[in-house]
Amino acid sequence: MDDDDNDAGGPENSNADHAPTSPAENADGTADSEDARRSRSGPRLPGRADFVTALGRLVWRRRDARIQRRAGEASAEHAVKLEPGVEPGAKSGATAVADTAAPSADEPSRPPIDGPPQPDPQVAAFFDVDNTLIQGASIILLARGLAKHRFFTARDLVGLAWSQAKFRLSGEENAEDVAAGRDKALSFVEGRTVAELVELSEEVVDTSMLDRVWPGTRSLVQMHLDAGQQVWLVTATPVMLARVIATRLGLSGALGTVAEERDGVYTGRLVGDILHGPGKAHAISKLAEVEGFDLSKCYAYSDSFNDMPMLTLVGNPVAINPDSKLRKYASENGWDVKDFRTVRKAAKKAMPGVLAVGGLAGAHAAARSSYGVRTIGSLRRLF
8 A cells, every 4th residue: 555545544544434524523522622623724714705705895884984974074064054155164154052941950060171161163062962962862752753643653663662772782883784774764754845854853852852851961052052152963863853953952053864855855865874973073074164163172972982983073072971882981081971860860771671671662652553654664774
C-alpha cells in the first residue's frame, strides 16, 4: 500500500470509514468544543456571498443616509415654508413667543444649566415629544382618534400598540422595521385632505394630549420662551400633529415626518423618510442655517438614546425621563439629567413590560368598536 493509501485511511487510520457521522463527536463519543473544531479547520475565509451581502448593506446604508438627510431637509423646509431666493440666516418669522400658562406649582422650573438662559437670537431649544414633552406615545393617541373616525380597524391599532411596546421593551428602533415601513408609513392619510387631518389633529391634541404634558418639561419650555428664544418640537410624529401641539403650547414650530401632498390632498407617501435618529439632526441643522442659530449655544431635550444625533449636535444636551442607555451616557459625560416621573412611574419605565400590556389593552379597548376603511399596518414603523 502506498503513502497515499496510508494518508487516505490505511492501518493508522482504519477507523476513518466507520467514524461518527456527527462532526462534533469524537471516536470515543466525546464532543468537540466549537473552538476545537474551528482550530482544526482554520479561520473561515469570506466568500462571494459574504462580499455581496456586505456590499448590499453598505449600499443600503448610504441610500438610507441620503433618505434621512432628505427627510430632515424636507421637515425644515416645511416648517419655515422656504421660498426661492431665501438666503441662509434670513429669519423665517417662525418665532412665536406666546403668553402661556404659568408652570405647575407642584413641579417648579428646573433649568438645565446654572440659571435661566440669557436672551440671544442665536439660541434655540429643541424638544423631543414622546415621553419628553408628553407622557406616552403621540402616535398611539393619534391612532385612537383615527380609529374613532373609522380610518382603520381595531386590529391595526392593536398592531401599532404592539410595535410601540416592542420599542419600549428593547429601547431601540428596529432598522428593518423602519426601512420596510417607510413607503407606506403614512398610507392611512392617502386621499384625505390636509384640512381634514389638521382638524382631527386639533381634536386629538385638545382632548388627549395637553393634559399629558409633563409639568417639569413645560417649565423648561417656558424658561426658554421667557428668554425670548425659539422653541421647536423635533419628532417622528406626523408634522401636522406636531404643529398643532406646538401651536397650542405657543412654540415657534415643529419639525416632524412630512407626508407628501398634492393640491391639498395627501398621497400617502413620505417626503424622504420618517424623521428619526440622524434625520432629526439634519432637520435641526437645516433650520439653524435658515434661522441663524449657533448650535454650540443651543439646547436639545430627549428621553431616548436613539436621539443621540440630535443631542450631540448642540452645546447643551439634556436628558429628560431618560431610558437606561441615555441615563448612563449622560451621567458619564456630565450632561444634565431631569426625571419628572414619580418613583412609581420611573419604576414602570424600568420594567416596560408592564406598560406594554397596559398599552395593548388600552388600544384594543379604544378601537374594538371602530370600523375602518383603510389599514395602516406600516404606520407602526414610525416608532
